[in-house]
Amino acid sequence: MNHAAPDNRDLFAIADLAKEFGISTRAIRFYEAKGLLSPERVGATRIFRRRDRARLILILRGKRLGFSLRDISDYLSLYDADRNQQVHLLTAKVDERLASLEAQLQDLQTTIKELREIRKLAGERLGKAG
Numbered sequence: 001m002n003h004a005a006p007d008n009r010d011l012f013a014i015a016d017l018a019k020e021f022g023i024s025t026r027a028i029r030f031y032e033a034k035g036l037l038s039p040e041r042v043g044a045t046r047i048f049r050r051r052d053r054a055r056l057i058l059i060l061r062g063k064r065l066g067f068s069l070r071d072i073s074d075y076l077s078l079y080d081a082d083r084n085q086q087v088h089l090l091t092a093k094v095d096e097r098l099a100s101l102e103a104q105l106q107d108l109q110t111t112i113k114e115l116r117e118i119r120k121l122a123g124e125r126l127g128k129a130g
Helices: 014-021 025-033 050-064 069-077 083-129
Strands: 040-042 045-049
Touching: 014 025, 014 045, 014 050, 025 050, 045 050, 050 069, 069 083
Parallel strands: none
Antiparallel strands: 040 045
């Protein structure tokens, strides 16, 4: 995935962004409908600027890291706001996400341990039965 602005352009068509980020134009229209992107219009054609592209990068990164669209929207609403507010919100959301992932990791490790124990016991029973 190439995230460098192609040819240092200022304007992008929806198809350009979809191709660059490996997503569908439908996904981009969805983010627009949710108020996360605000392209300009020339007739029925959407025109995205560098700012929209940067916001799309943040949206996709947020989704990849498991943040909800609400979390992403909250963060983007501070995009032009005070940097300290933005950093505080980001830090709080990252801490929440880390805590959630660490709890999931602990649950997974417990489950794996239990499954290995069950497999061991089943193997021992098969050895005795044979």
